[in-house]
Amino acid sequence: MIRPWLLGLGLLAARAAAQVTPVPAPPSLPDPLAAPRPRLIDLPSDLSPRVVALGTDEAANRHGDDIYQPQVGQPGKDVIWVPTPEPLIRAMLAAARVTPDDFVVDLGSGDGRIPIIAAREFGARAHGIDYNGDMVALARRLADRQGLRGKVSFQRGDIFESDFSTASVVTLYLLPSLNLKLRPQLLALRPGTRVLSHAFDMGDWEPDQVIRTDVATGYLWFVPARVEGRWAFEVQGQRFAATLTQKFQNLSARGGPLTSGRLKGNDITLALANGRELKGRVLGDDRMVGPGWSASRIAPR
Ligand SMILES: C[S@@+](CC[C@H](N)C(=O)[O-])C[C@H]1O[C@@H](n2cnc3c(N)ncnc32)[C@H](O)[C@@H]1O
Incomplete structure (x- = not known):
């Protein structure tokens, strides 16, 4: 009321x-x-x-x-x-x-x-x-x-x-x-x-x-981590490169199986084309890690 x-x-x-x-x-x-x-x-x-x-x-x-x-x-x-x-x-x-x-x-x-x-x-x-x-x-x-x-x-x-x-x-x-x-x-x-x-x-x-x-x-x-740019991923032994585009806490992804993502501070969730998700943490400017996966920045976008 x-x-x-x-x-x-x-x-x-x-x-x-x-x-x-x-x-x-x-x-x-x-x-x-x-x-x-x-x-x-x-x-x-x-x-x-x-x-x-x-x-x-x-x-x-x-x-x-x-x-x-x-x-x-x-x-x-x-x-x-x-x-x-x-x-x-x-x-x-x-x-x-x-x-x-x-x-x-x-x-x-x-x-x-x-x-x-x-x-x-x-x-x-x-x-x-x-x-x-x-x-x-x-x-x-x-x-x-x-x-x-x-x-x-x-x-x-x-x-x-x-x-x-x-x-x-x-x-x-x-x-x-x-x-x-x-x-x-x-x-x-x-x-x-x-x-x-x-x-x-x-x-x-x-x-x-x-x-x-x-x-x-x-x-x-x-405040979301800043992850826009190109990244080298290794997910359960498979390697691929992907480009992340960031609008505030929302991400879109091009490359490999990634489609989109979301940030909550340094916590990151990336969606895969098969409907599964990668959850992890952004560590500083150049690295992300999660159970069974990691990524290193190749270049800013
Ligand atoms: C709507 S009141 C909010 C007060 C307090 N934050 C609260 O929530 O109870 C806005 C306050 O901002 C102060 N203020 C307005 N413009 C400002 C400025 N440019 N720099 C610092 N304070 C400012 C005003 O004096 C006022 O006390």
């Missing part, structure tokens, strides 16, 4: 699609806090107990701390601030199987809720980048008050000028056009890096998983 207040936030985010430069909020921007609000009993069950305990609708919509209270819908540089609902954050991080070995980077981190939940509940190291210095300071205070100093960090910066190449998980709640602008950088990350986006897709880079909750939808992609 779509709740009216969520629809309000969705419309607000869609309206922000037109906002590409740092402009103040247009006077006609709807006030999301004036939209019909759920009764407390309708709130997602995992809203923080502190908020629920306050016991008023206004309390449920209050953000920030004693020093700074951001307003939902306030202008950002390239997109307004609308926070991701916590149930979707948990569902997205769980879908990406975030662990203490991960480094989660939220691009446009707002009040820091995604890095904070990644660190507090999944044990990851996490980092947020936001253009708004007040939001960065707020996020730092909120993380510090939860004892997460050392686990979570925030920086004031423009996501389009920041280096996030060491992330193992990247999260976004931006706009379709901004996702597309970031796409080349995302695709250049280490194969297997997970990309999570709230609400917005990546155009023709189809998601590997759609994450639906009763509050909102998210998408998960695995």
